[in-house]
Amino acid sequence: MNKKGKIIVISAPSGCGKSTIINSILGSGEIQLRFSVSATNRAPRPGEEDGVQYHFFTTEEFRDAIASDAFVEWEQVYPGRYYGTLRRELSDAATRGENTILDIDVKGALKVKQQFGDDALLIFIMPPSVEALRQRLIKRGTDSAEVIAERIGKAEYEMSFAPQFDRVIVNDDLPVAVAATESAISDFINK
Numbered sequence: 001m002n003k004k005g006k007i008i009v010i011s012a013p014s015g016c017g018k019s020t021i022i023n024s025i026l027g028s029g030e031i032q033l034r035f036s037v038s039a040t041n042r043a044p045r046p047g048e049e050d051g052v053q054y055h056f057f058t059t060e061e062f063r064d065a066i067a068s069d070a071f072v073e074w075e076q077v078y079p080g081r082y083y084g085t086l087r088r089e090l091s092d093a094a095t096r097g098e099n100t101i102l103d104i105d106v107k108g109a110l111k112v113k114q115q116f117g118d119d120a121l122l123i124f125i126m127p128p129s130v131e132a133l134r135q136r137l138i139k140r141g142t143d144s145a146e147v148i149a150e151r152i153g154k155a156e157y158e159m160s161f162a163p164q165f166d167r168v169i170v171n172d173d174l175p176v177a178v179a180a181t182e183s184a185i186s187d188f189i190n191k
């Protein structure tokens with residue numbers, strides 16, 4: 001009998017170490033997981049490659065994909081910037097029995113849960129506190145005070161969705177958070 005692939009969704013406010021946690025889990029090879037490559041109309045950042053971090057679409061291509069029902073979910077995560085999970089990313093994996101990890105925003109995560117139910121595990125990565133997140137963003141030194149205030153506001157909004165997730169993992173200490181995430185994923189896959 002073919003085992004059906006499962007879906008793991010990771011969401012977190014920006015600056016909570018989500019990408020580091022995902023990359024560390026994918027890199028360790030302890031769990032066999034495929035990364036779902038989303039589509040976006042934002043421009044690639046230096047070092048990003050089409051088809052690797054994202055499928056980089058024009059706004060028109062993104063609209064066409066919406067019209068042809070190519071997305072499981074899509075969101076305007078930032079003004080004018082669209083992100084979406086392509087159906088084919090999940091259906092191909094499901095037929096091959098592969099487990100897939102998604103890095104998407106909170107609203108997208110809940111839409112995936114609505115569609116996949118118990119076949120999807122939603123994990124929310126939480127900062128130890130809003131103040132700790134503020135300190136992290138200040139330390140990173142890449143954002144102005146205004147941008148930091150905006151990010152904090154968005155983080156508080158996103159944190160209000162945490163109770164709707166299956167698991168909430170606090171990233172206070174990175175190796176601990178990675179281990180907790182990894183064990184939540186293996187429990188779910190092996191259940």
Ligand code: 5GP
Pocket residue numbers: 011038039042073074075077083084085086103104105107108109
């Ligand atoms: P970035 O532009 O920094 O790569 O991503 C910005 C945000 O978009 C992140 O919070 C990321 O989780 C979210 N995101 C990436 N892909 C998707 C997607 O397919 N759907 C949704 N809803 N959000 C996404």
